[in-house]
Amino acid sequence: MTKASDEMAATALYVRESGRPGGPATARLKILLGHLQGPAATAIAAYPTSAANISSSYHPQQFQYTLDNNVLTLEQRQFYEDNGFLVIKNLVPEADIQRYRNQFERICRKEVAPIGLQIMKDVTIAKSEFHADEKAVTKIQDFQSDEELFSYCTNPQIIKYVECFTGPNIMAMHTMLINKPPDSGKKTSRHPFHQDLHYFPFRPSNSIVCAWTAMEHIDRNNGCLVVIPGTHKGTLKPHDYPKWEGGVNIMFHGIQDYDANQPRTHLVMEKGDTVFFHPLLIHGSGRNKTQGFRKAISCHFASSNCYYTDVKGTSQEIIEKELQNLLEKKYGISKIPLKKRIVGRELL
Numbered sequence: 001m002t003k004a005s006d007e008m009a010a011t012a013l014y015v016r017e018s019g020r021p022g023g024p025a026t027a028r029l030k031i032l033l034g035h036l037q038g039p040a041a042t043a044i045a046a047y048p049t050s051a052a053n054i055s056s057s058y059h060p061q062q063f064q065y066t067l068d069n070n071v072l073t074l075e076q077r078q079f080y081e082d083n084g085f086l087v088i089k090n091l092v093p094e095a096d097i098q099r100y101r102n103q104f105e106r107i108c109r110k111e112v113a114p115i116g117l118q119i120m121k122d123v124t125i126a127k128s129e130f131h132a133d134e135k136a137v138t139k140i141q142d143f144q145s146d147e148e149l150f151s152y153c154t155n156p157q158i159i160k161y162v163e164c165f166t167g168p169n170i171m172a173m174h175t176m177l178i179n180k181p182p183d184s185g186k187k188t189s190r191h192p193f194h195q196d197l198h199y200f201p202f203r204p205s206n207s208i209v210c211a212w213t214a215m216e217h218i219d220r221n222n223g224c225l226v227v228i229p230g231t232h233k234g235t236l237k238p239h240d241y242p243k244w245e246g247g248v249n250i251m252f253h254g255i256q257d258y259d260a261n262q263p264r265t266h267l268v269m270e271k272g273d274t275v276f277f278h279p280l281l282i283h284g285s286g287r288n289k290t291q292g293f294r295k296a297i298s299c300h301f302a303s304s305n306c307y308y309t310d311v312k313g314t315s316q317e318i319i320e321k322e323l324q325n326l327l328e329k330k331y332g333i334s335k336i337p338l339k340k341r342i343v344g345r346e347l348l
């Protein structure tokens with residue numbers, strides 16, 4: 001098995017810029033064309049971050065999901081170990097969130113079109129003739145080539161915590177800005193219970209973490225994140241489309257046989273609050289009953305020591321097949337393994 005970083009290096013076409021030392025704009029940029037042209041081409045880059053110091057000398061046996069460093073308190077560490085998530089209040093400054101919001105609006109207005117970016121519309125809007133631009137966009141994915149949005153992933157406050165789960169060599173593997181629309185009445189604004197690992201062809205799972213930051217006050221009214229604590233200790237479950245009458249968004253697979261009696265935790269969060277969670281944690285998000293577009297920004301980080309896996313013959317094959325069929329229908333190309341579709345951007 002190949003290390004993620006090696007495999008990506010092998011498929012990448014590097015365009016190096018000689019940088020001015022210091023600032024983030026001086027990052028060495030590697031453009032990865034990957035195996036597809038146009039929308040599928042994705043960018044990765046080497047990027048400087050302020051690394052927190054990791055003391056790797058002592059790893060107590062009882063901790064399996066967190067690393068030994070000085071960032072988390074013992075209580076926070078124990079909480080993540082037991083529950084598979086950890087909320088850090090007021091982590092991302094308001095000014096940064098405003099920048100992400102502004103850039104999202106520019107993307108919606110098509111003033112900028114970052115390479116590799118995917119734009120998702122709500123199913124009820126996508127299937128109708130009505131396209132009200134930014135109101136139609138339910139999420140954007142893979143903004144790794146957009147410096148403004150990607151600054152979320154290199155935000156020192158975020159990285160400091162990410163390192164507690166991934167260790168110091170970090171890759172940003174998948175990025176999203178979620179713009180949950182007001183529910184049309186068909187409940188399609190919900191996100192069914194799922195494990196993010198279903199979408200990821202790399203391991204080990206304990207070296208992957210999602211950072212998800214509320215861009216405004218989020219509660220049960222506008223569709224907060226809902227988690228089932230402790231489920232990160234389980235295995236990856238089979239996923240498929242939930243049988244919802246009003247329709248389901250494309251690729252919003254859910255766990256079919258989750259235990260509806262397990263207690264759920266509704267994460268009520270303020271602007272800038274950030275939850276870090278394990279990729280096996282079962283979670284979803286509720287209906288947006290307000291008239292506003294509820295926004296959150298997220299990144300899945302992984303250790304550079306992660307390796308890609310072949311999902312053929314596993315429960316993840318269903319998502320690989322779906323993507324292959326979609327790409328065949330849209331661009332006439334097929335048989336791209338999932339592991340060639342998900343490329344990261346290294347944080348150095």
Ligand SMILES: CCCCCCCCCCCCCCCCC(=O)SCCNC(=O)CCNC(=O)[C@H](O)C(C)(C)COP(=O)(O)OP(=O)(O)OC[C@H]1O[C@@H](n2cnc3c(N)ncnc32)[C@H](O)[C@@H]1OP(=O)(O)O
Nearest residue numbers: 118119121122123126127174196199248249250251252341
């Ligand atoms: C991508 C899904 C992720 C969702 C799950 C989120 C959980 C994730 C957590 C972890 C993250 C996992 C990340 C990995 C997930 C898999 C990947 O993303 S792999 C990485 C690369 N990403 C992709 O390749 C994304 C694929 N996306 C696309 O191809 C497009 O963005 C698109 C979703 C198809 C929309 O393309 P667009 O050109 O705007 O759409 P059309 O050509 O108009 O439509 C095509 C077809 O699809 C129908 N459709 C569009 N949107 C929806 C929708 N929301 N729900 C249902 N159906 C939709 C549309 O009607 C067309 O169908 P038709 O029958 O031809 O009319």
Ligand SMILES: Nc1ncnc2c1ncn2[C@@H]1O[C@H](COP(=O)(O)OP(=O)(O)OP(=O)(O)O)[C@@H](O)[C@H]1O
Nearest residue numbers: 190191192193220223226242254283284285286287
């Ligand atoms: N039938 C279902 N199958 C899978 N997931 C579901 C189903 N019904 C709800 N969910 C998911 O369960 C999670 C929490 O739902 P819950 O009903 O607790 O909260 P909510 O929908 O946010 O709030 P409310 O019930 O007050 O509208 C959401 O992620 C939602 O998408």
Ligand SMILES: O=C(O)CCC(=O)C(=O)O
Nearest residue numbers: 178191196283284285296
């Ligand atoms: O609704 C959200 O903001 C989170 C959705 C989610 O869990 C995901 O896209 O993986």
Ligand SMILES: [Fe+2]
Nearest residue numbers: 194195196283
């Ligand atoms: Fe998720």
Ligand SMILES: [Mg+2]
Nearest residue numbers: 190285286287
């Ligand atoms: Mg509900």
